[in-house]
Amino acid sequence: MPKKTTASLNANRSSLPHKVRYALRNPGRILPYVQRSARDLKFRLLHRDHVSYYRAVMASDAARDPKSAVGSRNEARWLALGKMQFDYLVEHGLKPDRRMLDIGCGNLRAGWRFIDYLDEGNYYGIDISPDILIAAKKVLAERGLQDKLPHLTITQDLTFDFLPDGRFDVVHAHSVFSHSPIEVIDECLAHVGRILAPGGFFDFTFDRTEGAEHHVLREDFYYRTGTLIALAEKHGLQARFMDDWEKRPHGQSKIRVTAGP
Numbered sequence: 058m059p060k061k062t063t064a065s066l067n068a069n070r071s072s073l074p075h076k077v078r079y080a081l082r083n084p085g086r087i088l089p090y091v092q093r094s095a096r097d098l099k100f101r102l103l104h105r106d107h108v109s110y111y112r113a114v115m116a117s118d119a120a121r122d123p124k125s126a127v128g129s130r131n132e133a134r135w136l137a138l139g140k141m142q143f144d145y146l147v148e149h150g151l152k153p154d155r156r157m158l159d160i161g162c163g164n165l166r167a168g169w170r171f172i173d174y175l176d177e178g179n180y181y182g183i184d185i186s187p188d189i190l191i192a193a194k195k196v197l198a199e200r201g202l203q204d205k206l207p208h209l210t211i212t213q214d215l216t217f218d219f220l221p222d223g224r225f226d227v228v229h230a231h232s233v234f235s236h237s238p239i240e241v242i243d244e245c246l247a248h249v250g251r252i253l254a255p256g257g258f259f260d261f262t263f264d265r266t267e268g269a270e271h272h273v274l275r276e277d278f279y280y281r282t283g284t285l286i287a288l289a290e291k292h293g294l295q296a297r298f299m300d301d302w303e304k305r306p307h308g309q310s311k312i313r314v315t316a317g318p
Contacts, residue, residue: 061308067268070279097274107238108185108213110275115186119164135166141305142167142231143174146260155179155226158217158252160245160261161233162209164192169200172207180207181225187211215245220252228252228259234285235264235309236276242285246292250316257316260299262309282310289314 068075080087096117104110151157153176162168162182172180184190190209197203210219228249234242249259266279273279282298289296294314302311 061265061303061310063267066266068266069269069271070273070277071271093274093276097276101275107241107275111236112185112187114276116188119186119188119192138307139165139167139170141307142229143170145302145305146171146227146229147174151227153179156224156254157181157227157229158183158220158225160215160228160230161185162193163189165196167231168193168207169196169202172197172202172205173200175205177204178206178208180205181220182207182209183212184209185212215241216248217252218248222251223254224252226254226257228257230259230261232262232309234261234280235278237278238272238275239278239280239284239288242280243288246289246294246314249314250292250294253316255316259314260311261314262302262307262311264308265310282312285312 070076070079080090096114100110100113104113151171151174153174155175156179157171157175159168159171159180159182162184163186165172165182168180168182182193184193190211193209197207197209212219230245234245253259263285264277264279266281270281270284271279286296286298289312294316296312296314299311299313
């Protein structure tokens with residue numbers, strides 16, 4: 058991932074001047090972007106709500122390659138990004154006896170490590186895409202982790218209405234809000250406090266901008282840190298920017314949310 062710079066944090070990737078400059082610097086990416094734009098238009102016409110839209114995107118991407126569908130260009134990067142997530146949470150106190158909810162678990166890029174590490178039944182992964190969950194189950198079998206009995210469940214929203222109060226010590230959403238409009242993030246923050254155990258926390262990554270908030274197609278969304286912290290506080294949660302995550306070789310930033318002081 059490229060290092061975040063002042064220029065990149067202020068860039069409006071949806072603007073025509075930015076697109077022209079990017080195309081001139083990266084001519085090989087013009088055709089893939091045109092293809093993505095055509096797909097975006099098709100899916101927006103077919104699917105009015107964002108969950109249905111992005112489910113179609115994931116089905117399209119997973120049909121080509123489940124690993125690239127979750128943002129990993131190759132096997133080595135898939136493993137590296139998963140390990141980065143795992144190492145960070147272990148360093149922040151994740152223990153085998155803790156219960157974890159992994160929002161947008163995808164094909165278990167990080168999830169298989171958490172499943173292996175946590176006690177039996179303590180991992181709960183949810184995703185909106187049935188196609189990527191099928192890939193997740195294949196990864197689970199390939200890693201020989203069936204006896205850990207993880208929960209892998211499809212969901213339509215982020216109300217968590219099928220989950221019990223105070224259940225999870227760690228809730229985790231990696232590269233989910235980077236693909237989510239503000240109303241989806243608001244829905245999640247409105248309900249996540251209910252399912253957090255006392256002393257638990259919710260970590261999420263997001264594409265950060267210090268300029269104008271914007272999105273590219275309906276796939277990539279860029280938010281200011283203050284916007285998301287204020288949104289959490291609106292729902293009675295405490296939120297803080299995780300400076301130590303910025304040292305990791307990852308293009309997104311991270312916020313941690315807790316339910317109380």
